[in-house]
Amino acid sequence: MQLLTDQILTHVIQPRPANSYKGTFGRVLLVGGNQNFGGAIIMATMAAVHAGAGLVTTATDAVNLGSLHAQVPEAMFVNYHDKVQLSNLTSEADTIVIGPGLGDDFRSQEVLATVFANTQPDQTVVIDGSAITMMAHQKITQPAGHLIYTPHQMEWQRLSGIEIADQTTTNNLAVQQQLKATVVLKKHHTEIYEPTGQIYQLPLGTPAQATGGMGDTLAGIIGGFTAQFSDHQAAVLAAVYAHSAIAEELAETRYVVLPHQITEALPAFMQRYANQ
Ligand SMILES: NC(=O)C1=CN([C@@H]2O[C@H](COP(=O)(O)OP(=O)(O)OC[C@H]3O[C@@H](n4cnc5c(N)ncnc54)[C@H](OP(=O)(O)O)[C@@H]3O)[C@@H](O)[C@H]2O)[C@@H](O)CC1
Ligand SMILES: Nc1ncnc2c1ncn2[C@@H]1O[C@H](COP(=O)(O)OP(=O)(O)O)[C@@H](O)[C@H]1O
Numbered sequence: 001m002q003l004l005t006d007q008i009l010t011h012v013i014q015p016r017p018a019n020s021y022k023g024t025f026g027r028v029l030l031v032g033g034n035q036n037f038g039g040a041i042i043m044a045t046m047a048a049v050h051a052g053a054g055l056v057t058t059a060t061d062a063v064n065l066g067s068l069h070a071q072v073p074e075a076m077f078v079n080y081h082d083k084v085q086l087s088n089l090t091s092e093a094d095t096i097v098i099g100p101g102l103g104d105d106f107r108s109q110e111v112l113a114t115v116f117a118n119t120q121p122d123q124t125v126v127i128d129g130s131a132i133t134m135m136a137h138q139k140i141t142q143p144a145g146h147l148i149y150t151p152h153q154m155e156w157q158r159l160s161g162i163e164i165a166d167q168t169t170t171n172n173l174a175v176q177q178q179l180k181a182t183v184v185l186k187k188h189h190t191e192i193y194e195p196t197g198q199i200y201q202l203p204l205g206t207p208a209q210a211t212g213g214m215g216d217t218l219a220g221i222i223g224g225f226t227a228q229f230s231d232h233q234a235a236v237l238a239a240v241y242a243h244s245a246i247a248e249e250l251a252e253t254r255y256v257v258l259p260h261q262i263t264e265a266l267p268a269f270m271q272r273y274a275n276q
């Protein structure tokens with residue numbers, strides 16, 4: 001197991017080429033936010049936009065449209081119950097983030113099925129929150145794409161069948177290798193299992209982060225980083241590192257760090273590493 005350092009940031013975050021446009025930095029589609037959990041997909045969307053994704057679209061319940069655009073007008077919107085539009089947008093994205101606040105009722109299951117039927121082998125698919133829970137409970141087959149699961153420990157228990165107390169690196173690696181996916185196992189000192197079998201550990205993170213929406217925000221940052229940086233595996237590691245490094249900096253003067261505060265600090269934090 002290898003400890004992550006801030007070298008991952010200098011490796012991944014580069015100055016932007018002058019001759020570029022929004023298409024250079026990738027298209028992200030975020031899918032989630034039912035009638036109760038709109039905040040989750042809004043936080044993920046804000047994170048993807050601030051992380052630098054070129055074009056961001058949010059597929060969510062129509063009830064969330066006003067709040068979404070009030071918080072993040074840079075994002076486009078689609079009603080995720082419109083199967084034709086959702087199918088088309090899914091196949092056109094570079095990175096899809098599915099799960100924050102999606103819920104697990106039959107309508108959420110329909111949305112998941114539409115997205116999973118349309119992902120492409122060359123896309124990055126970040127599977128978070130409710131999407132992991134539904135896959136585990138409904139025994140849903142994995143979609144096409146480079147898959148990145150971002151479970152907390154209970155979501156990993158549901159997906160892997162490994163009880164939290166038994167989530168050792170050896171046990172986790174065995175299941176993750178069968179999934180042939182990247183697994184970001186979120187906890188104090190998050191572990192990242194790569195398809196190669198390499199395991200990384202984040203030496204950062206603070207209990208000031210223990211607040212709802214913190215993982216939704218990480219999913220959005222991973223979405224923004226994988227869409228714009230060509231080394232996708234390194235981009236995941238850099239996203240995980242940046243999320244908690246910013247939280248630790250904010251926690252020096254704050255008892256609690258809110259997810260949107262990390263998001264707001266992200267562009268300035270990235271700029272510090274872009275020219276190193
Ligand atoms: N503002 C919004 O819209 C927000 C919307 N959200 C959305 O809600 C959806 C459901 O996600 P979820 O994580 O809240 O619920 P779920 O998957 O049932 O897991 C909780 C269960 O697992 C247990 N548990 C054990 N270990 C744990 C661990 N390390 N970390 C966490 N839990 C742990 C825990 O045990 P307990 O605390 O009860 O002892 C409890 O029994 C999802 O789509 C998410 O995106 C949230 O992001 C909040 C903000
Ligand atoms: N005590 C802690 N130390 C370090 N990181 C934490 C701590 N508590 C929570 N986090 C981080 O906060 C995030 C929580 O993710 P998750 O449970 O999915 O949140 P949500 O679904 O509410 O957005 C993870 O990145 C986790 O590592």
Ligand SMILES: [Mg+2]
Nearest residue numbers: 129152215216
């Ligand atoms: Mg979560």
